[in-house]
Amino acid sequence: MHRRAVALAVPATAIALTVSSCGSIPEDWRTPAFLRMGEDEVDERLPAVSGEVGEKPEVTFPDMEPPDEEVSGVVQEGPGEEGLVRDDDLVVANFAQYEWSGPGEGEEIDPDQASYETGAPDLIRMEEMPDELAAPLVSQSVGSRVVYVMPPLSEEERTQAESMGQEVPEGATVLVLDLMDRYSSGAVVPGEAAESVGEDLPTVVQDGHSEPEIDVPDTDPPEELTVEPLIEGQGEEVEEGQQVIVQYTGVPWEPDEEGRNEVFDSSWSQGGTPFDTTIGAGAVIEGWDKGMVGQPVGSRLLMTIPPDLAYGDEDTGMGTPTGTLVFVVDILGAVDNPPQPDPEETSEETPEGDGE
The missing domain is CATH 3.10.50.40 (Chitinase A; domain 3)
Structure with missing residues (x-):
């Protein structure tokens, strides 16, 4: 079935x-x-x-x-x-x-x-x-x-x-x-990537089709969302409500007790299988929604996301990272979602007594 x-x-x-x-x-x-x-x-x-x-x-x-x-x-x-x-x-x-x-x-x-x-x-x-x-x-x-x-x-x-x-x-x-x-698996955007986009921002080294290495500076993080292209895409801009197809890696700005900024989430940990999600509609953290809408397909982005646009400063016990987060994201593609069904039509098609 x-x-x-x-x-x-x-x-x-x-x-x-x-x-x-x-x-x-x-x-x-x-x-x-x-x-x-x-x-x-x-x-x-x-x-x-x-x-x-x-x-x-x-x-x-x-x-x-x-x-x-x-x-x-x-x-x-x-x-x-x-x-x-x-x-x-x-x-x-x-x-x-x-x-x-x-x-x-x-x-x-x-x-x-x-x-x-x-x-x-x-x-x-x-x-x-x-x-x-x-x-x-x-x-x-x-x-x-x-x-x-x-x-x-x-x-x-x-x-x-x-x-x-x-x-x-x-x-x-x-x-x-x-x-x-x-x-x-292992797909990345083409182009020559910049490793540094500012002395107060993280640097990124990525060797071909591999997970990027993110080096976070020993400084205070930006207070606002920053989105810097490491590779400038030549495609059409991502629109609100589309699905994006991406490779990504995320690390916290603040190091752990051993002084490391360990990866907390990455598509590369799943064998480099591209990840897709709806953007600009609350399906992901607000920093992703705000940071990716309007960016050209084919871009590699360095995004620094403050706590209020991520998971906050307080540990919720849900295993999510706290504080400012840093992401490197390759926007491989942008995909429109299908039109949503008319609620009135859906209601009319629902059999009487359904769910009772």
Whole structure:
């Protein structure tokens, strides 16, 4: 059922990327761009999908009953210039879903929610995808189009899906995914970084695709939020309410009893897997919200955040750091969130007695 829930409720976000982390991945981390379409023919049970990758597809359903097993395939290959999708990547994908109801018959499901309409591609963490959904994507290049067909749900699956509030199609489900971008472990923004941006601010040393070393000066911290670019990005500015895709490391300004400014949180401690979060909406500390909105994608930022914009001066016992904090953040991408459902429509669709 978990597999079905993923397939039937693909989340939507959107992306405005002008910097590709793929281009900054070391050559020895890339998978050779072997293309599979020349070796394997497309399964005839897949609907025919036409149109440019990244634009809304035209789907023609075969003149046959939908298959009673899962079928998937790559119907269009990307150019292979950005490396291939790995099984631990964060992937950006456009998507649309369809119901295949019978021979030659089908229609789009919730067309207003398709990313081609909302401008909100999906962010897919490959490690969290069920194997059968992830397999067709692995080793495919950016710019590829993948099609899945999942047979109609069993009665048990239908009951479970409906209990979760999902709208369940009567026929088979067809999912079209366009691979628009990818972020691999260890991705960083390109460019020559400055190590120092002021004698009273921390210095930063970062060797390629590795966690930055932050040296905090033995001075009083700034009283106000400071945001200094170590690398100036060339992308569009991050907007309030978008998701940002980042690498980051944070240390406290005040040293510990042994005189060290130990890292308290870092995406690098998770193997360098990029972190994504909504910015400017209270999902993270206020210093991040204020510091990143308006910054160009592709920037590496040194942010010094005072306590009132972080976790405060008092130990809450929750394990959060106190005092002024220092972050080094690479803004790899900026991604629009999908439009929120209308509360009135949601209320109208809620069955009477739900939750009682």
